[in-house]
Amino acid sequence: MRTFWILFAAEWRHFKAAKGLVLLTSLVLLVGLYGIYYGTSEINRQRQHLAELPALARHNVDELKVKFPGEADAGEIGYYHTTFAVHHPTPWASLSLGQRDVNPYYVKLRLLGLQGQLYASENVNPTKALSGNFDLAFVLVYLFPLLIIALCFNLLSSEKEQGILTLLLAQPVSAATLVGAKLAFRLALVLGLVLVLSVVAMLWAQVPPDGRVGLWLALALVYCLFWFGVAFLITSWQRNSAFNAVALVGVWLVLVVLVPGLLNVFVSAARPVPQDLELTIKQREEIHGGWDKPKTETMNRFFALYPQFRDTATIKERFVWRWYYAFQHLGDQSVQPLTVAYTNGLRQRYDLVNRLSWLSPAVAAQTSLNALAGSDLPAHLAFLGSASRYHYALRAFYYPYLFHKVAFTHADFAKEPTHTFTSTSEPATAASGLGKLLISAGVVFGAGLLLFRARPVNPR
Amino acid sequence: MIQSIAQKEFVSTLRDRRFVVLSVLVLGLLLAATLVGRASYSTLQQERTLAQQTVNDQFHHQPNRHPHRVAHYGSFAFRPKSALSLLDSGLDSFTGASVFLEAHQQNSVNFSQAQQSGSLIRFGELTVAFVLQLLVPLLIVFLCFSAFTEERETGTLKLLLSQGVSLRQVAWGKIAGYGWAVALVVAPALALAAWLLFGQEEVAGNPDLWARLCLFVLSYAVYYFLWIVGSVVVSAWQDHARTALVTLLGCWMLGTIILPKATANVGAHLYPTITKAQMDAEVHEQAQKGINGHDPQDQRTAALKEDLLMQYGVTSEKDLPVSVPGLVMAESEAYTSKVYQQHFTDLTRTYERQNALSTLAGLLNPYQAIRPLSMSLAGSDFAHYVHFQQAAEAYRYQLVQRLNTLQAGMGYGDKERKLDAATWQAIPTFAYQAPPLRWALGYLLVPALALLLWAVGLSWLGLKVIDNTRVA
Numbered sequence: 001m002r003t004f005w006i007l008f009a010a011e012w013r014h015f016k017a018a019k020g021l022v023l024l025t026s027l028v029l030l031v032g033l034y035g036i037y038y039g040t041s042e043i044n045r046q047r048q049h050l051a052e053l054p055a056l057a058r059h060n061v062d063e064l065k066v067k068f069p070g071e072a073d074a075g076e077i078g079y080y081h082t083t084f085a086v087h088h089p090t091p092w093a094s095l096s097l098g099q100r101d102v103n104p105y106y107v108k109l110r111l112l113g114l115q116g117q118l119y120a121s122e123n124v125n126p127t128k129a130l131s132g133n134f135d136l137a138f139v140l141v142y143l144f145p146l147l148i149i150a151l152c153f154n155l156l157s158s159e160k161e162q163g164i165l166t167l168l169l170a171q172p173v174s175a176a177t178l179v180g181a182k183l184a185f186r187l188a189l190v191l192g193l194v195l196v197l198s199v200v201a202m203l204w205a206q207v208p209p210d211g212r213v214g215l216w217l218a219l220a221l222v223y224c225l226f227w228f229g230v231a232f233l234i235t236s237w238q239r240n241s242a243f244n245a246v247a248l249v250g251v252w253l254v255l256v257v258l259v260p261g262l263l264n265v266f267v268s269a270a271r272p273v274p275q276d277l278e279l280t281i282k283q284r285e286e287i288h289g290g291w292d293k294p295k296t297e298t299m300n301r302f303f304a305l306y307p308q309f310r311d312t313a314t315i316k317e318r319f320v321w322r323w324y325y326a327f328q329h330l331g332d333q334s335v336q337p338l339t340v341a342y343t344n345g346l347r348q349r350y351d352l353v354n355r356l357s358w359l360s361p362a363v364a365a366q367t368s369l370n371a372l373a374g375s376d377l378p379a380h381l382a383f384l385g386s387a388s389r390y391h392y393a394l395r396a397f398y399y400p401y402l403f404h405k406v407a408f409t410h411a412d413f414a415k416e417p418t419h420t421f422t423s424t425s426e427p428a429t430a431a432s433g434l435g436k437l438l439i440s441a442g443v444v445f446g447a448g449l450l451l452f453r454a455r456p457v458n459p460r
Numbered sequence: 461m462i463q464s465i466a467q468k469e470f471v472s473t474l475r476d477r478r479f480v481v482l483s484v485l486v487l488g489l490l491l492a493a494t495l496v497g498r499a500s501y502s503t504l505q506q507e508r509t510l511a512q513q514t515v516n517d518q519f520h521h522q523p524n525r526h527p528h529r530v531a532h533y534g535s536f537a538f539r540p541k542s543a544l545s546l547l548d549s550g551l552d553s554f555t556g557a558s559v560f561l562e563a564h565q566q567n568s569v570n571f572s573q574a575q576q577s578g579s580l581i582r583f584g585e586l587t588v589a590f591v592l593q594l595l596v597p598l599l600i601v602f603l604c605f606s607a608f609t610e611e612r613e614t615g616t617l618k619l620l621l622s623q624g625v626s627l628r629q630v631a632w633g634k635i636a637g638y639g640w641a642v643a644l645v646v647a648p649a650l651a652l653a654a655w656l657l658f659g660q661e662e663v664a665g666n667p668d669l670w671a672r673l674c675l676f677v678l679s680y681a682v683y684y685f686l687w688i689v690g691s692v693v694v695s696a697w698q699d700h701a702r703t704a705l706v707t708l709l710g711c712w713m714l715g716t717i718i719l720p721k722a723t724a725n726v727g728a729h730l731y732p733t734i735t736k737a738q739m740d741a742e743v744h745e746q747a748q749k750g751i752n753g754h755d756p757q758d759q760r761t762a763a764l765k766e767d768l769l770m771q772y773g774v775t776s777e778k779d780l781p782v783s784v785p786g787l788v789m790a791e792s793e794a795y796t797s798k799v800y801q802q803h804f805t806d807l808t809r810t811y812e813r814q815n816a817l818s819t820l821a822g823l824l825n826p827y828q829a830i831r832p833l834s835m836s837l838a839g840s841d842f843a844h845y846v847h848f849q850q851a852a853e854a855y856r857y858q859l860v861q862r863l864n865t866l867q868a869g870m871g872y873g874d875k876e877r878k879l880d881a882a883t884w885q886a887i888p889t890f891a892y893q894a895p896p897l898r899w900a901l902g903y904l905l906v907p908a909l910a911l912l913l914w915a916v917g918l919s920w921l922g923l924k925v926i927d928n929t930r931v932a
Contacts, residue, residue, distance in 0.1 A: 031718070038725055049735045056741050063748075084737070099582075102554065102574045108737055116560070121568045121575070123736045125811045126554040127818065127842050129574060131724030132582045138721070146713060150706075242702050246602065249709055253598070258489075260583030261590065265496050268577065272503075276571045277511040277558055281536065284560070285518065288533045292523055350578045363580060370579050377578040 003173055007181035015189070021151065025189065028147045032139045032197040039135035040094040040204050046105055053084045053106060061413050074401030074408040075321020078111030081416075083394070085109055085387035088422040090374045092212065094205035095198075096137035098375025102129050107387050111398055113328040114391045115283040115335055118384060119276075136201050137369045140220050141362050142256060144190065145227045149248040151186045152231035154241040155179070156457065161241060165459040175457035179235065187228055194220045212372055215430055219372070222437045223365040229444030236451035238458060259360035267352050273345035279338040286334040290327025302326035305333065309403040322402040329395065343381055350377045354429060358436045368433025374423035383421050390419040461625050465633025466640065469607075473641040479603055483645045486591065486599050490649035493588045497546035498656050508538040508557060516889035524878040527863040527870075528789065534562035535859065537852035537890045539569070542839030543660070543669055547653055547676065548589035550840030553581060559849070561856035561890070563793065563863075566800050568736060569849060588653065589834050592646070592680055593827060594716050597687045600642060601708040604691035607634050608929065609701040618931055631692055631926045638688045646684075650677060668896050675897075675904075676837045682911050683830045686918055693922035696929040715825045720818065723828070727817035731810050743803050747796040760795065761788050783874040786867030793864060797857050804853075808846055815842065822910040829910035836903045839894055843903045847895050855890045862887060 015021055060082050068076065087105040104122035132138065156179060159165040169175060198220055202213060234247050290298055295315045303310040315323050332339075357364040370376035397417055401408055473479050515536045522530060538558050545552055556569030574581050584590055611617035611630075620630055654673060691708055698704035749756045765784055769775065777784050822829035835841035866883065867874055 038729070041729070045732065049738075052735075053737060056737055059741065098579050099574070102572065104736075106737065108740070119570045120736070121556055121570050121572065123733050123739065123807060124554070125728060125733060125814050126551040126845060127811070127815045128724045128728045129554040130551055131721045131818070134721050134725040142717065242705055245702070245705060245709070257584065257594070258586070260580055261586030264577065264580050264583070265586050267580065268500070268573075273576055274507055276576070277507060277538065280558060280560070280570070281511060281514060281518075284533070288529075291525075291529060346576055349576070353578055353580050363583070366579055366583070
């Protein structure tokens with residue numbers, strides 16, 4: 001054990017002397033801190049934007065109070081009144097922004113047909129979206145493997161190339177202890193860095209101290225362990241440094257760049273979602289068809305859904321609001337199968353990616369971190385579901401005014417339902433990702449050990 | 461002499477098993493990406509063409525309706541994929557596909573691919589451009605990192621120089637040789653792409669597309685020239701093949717992964733984007749109260765009415781030959797549209813400011829020069845997207861105003877009457893014409909200049925380094 005610590009300390013002195021490596025490590029630390037700063041400030045900005053929405057809604061109410069000084073027809077209010085369904089981030093989203101930048105985090109709603117409003121997009125700079133987010137998850141998933149590669153590509157080969165290995169192994173030091181100590185030092189360095197960055201990020205983002213802290217740390221650490229395993233496996237091959245570097249970068253390229261790219265192509269081909277355009281066209285057709293259909297037909301279809309309003313007065317006027325909202329409602333109803341197919345299609349895409357994520361630990365890690373942060377597609381779909389339910393609540397609030405011909409007063413604005421939704425973590429997805437990472441790490445380490453066993457270290 | 465060195469490099473490269481394996485891999489990926497690009501292009505294009513045709517037919521086959529009903533019925537604009545987007549889909553996955561065009565408001569372009577996938581899409585998409593911009597340079601690095609170090613280590617450099625060849629000539633010979641090898645990998649994929657592209661009838665006779673494709677090939681040629689020269693120079697500058705390789709790989713990672721992301725993020729951070737909700741609220745506010753807050757809408761409406769009564773010399777709205785609501789609607793549409801345009805321009809300018817950092821970084825990082833250049837040529841960059849948005853908005857505006865004019869012509873009490881179904885058939889539908897290359901030239905200028913500066917600078921500086929390189 002003593003020799004192990006002597007070797008460990010020697011590695012530390014080596015590391016300190018190697019200017020390039022120190023520089024690289026500090027660079028990764030700085031870049032990680034920037035990632036944390038960027039992630040938290042981005043989420044804070046979204047929070048601030050969400051906090052500004054109630055003021056906009058209030059402003060709209062004030063405007064309506066001026067426009068309708070006394071009692072008003074609830075139909076007019078429903079038409080001009082805008083309210084917001086909001087999607088608050090979890091504190092964890094600061095660490096892993098996921099898709100929160102491309103998916104809108106609020107929806108502006110009026111009492112009209114929901115499907116025409118639900119998919120409105122937010123102002124997003126597409127060039128920036130293409131480049132992606134520089135958050136802590138990116139640093140962990142993309143850059144840490146590179147740091148590990150830079151630290152480990154000449155784990156044994158540099159000693160061999162400098163002729164030191166023969167000298168070393170002539171001492172009472174086993175090759176296993178040597179490789180173990182070298183790997184242990186690098187592990188301590190990198191895992192320490194991961195730990196420091198993660199803890200800084202958690203404190204900065206003020207995440208609640210629960211099981212997710214452990215899950216995040218486990219994901220980050222095991223993912224790095226996997227890359228050490230890859231480096232260990234390549235080292236056990238016992239080729240020269242240049243070969244190791246090329247092989248490691250090759251593995252990185254395949255697992256972090258190529259497999260995800262190919263997987264993306266495969267998933268979008270295997271689970272097409274052509275319903276989007278169809279949905280948007282059909283909903284308009286249904287809603288506007290409502291104008292030309294006989295009113296009794298429309299109302300009877302509506303009453304089948306809301307039998308409590310069946311006894312209300314028969315419509316004789318050319319235009320009346322309750323009829324207008326009834327066909328808006330029916331428009332949504334008629335595209336219901338398409339809506340379900342669309343969201344199911346998206347969900348299936350996501351599930352397929354999760355099923356195939358064992359192909360690349362980078363994909364497994366990224367999707368797990370996003371699932372933990374509640375910033376991926378399922379969170380957005382859950383938000384859309386919540387926004388739809390909110391819209392139903394709004395309808396339930398306005399319909400009695402419309403059908404029982406109750407005037408809408410200024411006091412009624414305060415009674416209108418409001419919406420809030422906070423995404424939730426998906427620990428199950430994250431845990432299954434962790435399982436995959438553990439298995440992958442085990443496999444590469446096991447293979448490395450076997451190879452070392454089969455081919456004892458050759459000092460020359 | 462340069463020629464025989466080039467030929468030697470070319471032949472020995474082809475004999476190198478590592479290169480053959482790698483280049484077959486890259487070529488395979490390129491071909492696969494071309495076919496995938498082609499498949500996704502035709503699926504999306506078909507979907508959108510069909511959707512556009514459907515809504516156009518629906519528009520033309522409306523029953524008797526009041527024009528303002530038609531204005532609310534509206535139409536859709538679906539963004540067609542540009543033909544060259546099968547080579548570089550650029551921002552296409554992050555920009556929406558469809559926008560609903562209706563009276564009174566400008567809707568967002570919805571349903572982007574990115575919103576329809578999980579975070580997997582953020583790893584990057586396997587497009588031809590991705591292979592051309594990221595993987596081919598990597599191939600070049602692996603091909604060239606030992607260009608000088610190997611000759612030095614085996615002592616052949618000294619032999620070569622003793623034949624009366626200068627170091628520069630050796631360098632140029634190697635650059636030419638590697639150039640041929642790279643061309644051998646890239647050319648078949650581009651030929652396939654060109655064949656797929658121009659196999660389509662509507663594309664075959666389009667000189668604009670030919671010009672775009674030629675410039676596309678030319679820019680990548682310059683880009684690869686940069687990587688080859690850079691790799692050869694690094695190989696001459698570093699003592700060992702190992703350090704040369706690590707340096708080059710470091711440059712590759714910094715240039716293609718870290719810098720683009722960092723500059724985009726910093727840019728977006730420096731110039732915050734206004735939210736859609738805030739922007740809509742401001743447009744609404746200014747349209748209601750007047751851009752300067754001095755001419756609110758009700759005053760504008762009252763003034764319009766008074767003018768009309770005066771113009772026709774009558775005292776009551778009933779006696780006017782035109783419909784006042786129709787004219788009021790037209791005035792309000794014009795005013796709102798003006799306000800919206802201002803805000804849209806501001807938003808676009810914010811995006812451009814955010815992107816400026818990346819564009820400037822193109823001067824430091826050739827990848828950030830080729831990326832916008834390639835997207836621009838493929839018609840899938842931000843400028844082309846804005847062009848589509850503006851075309852859709854221009855169509856929306858003229859459609860709504862045309863309908864408002866029809867309403868105005870219906871005279872007093874128009875709400876009780878409808879216009880004949882034939883009216884809608886005479887109204888032209890939305891047909892998007894992507895801008896010609898000439899239009900895009902302005903956006904190509906900075907990145908093209910950056911690439912050329914790099915090419916000249918690297919050749920000049922690099923050869924100075926090579927002059928001073930150690931021979932043994």
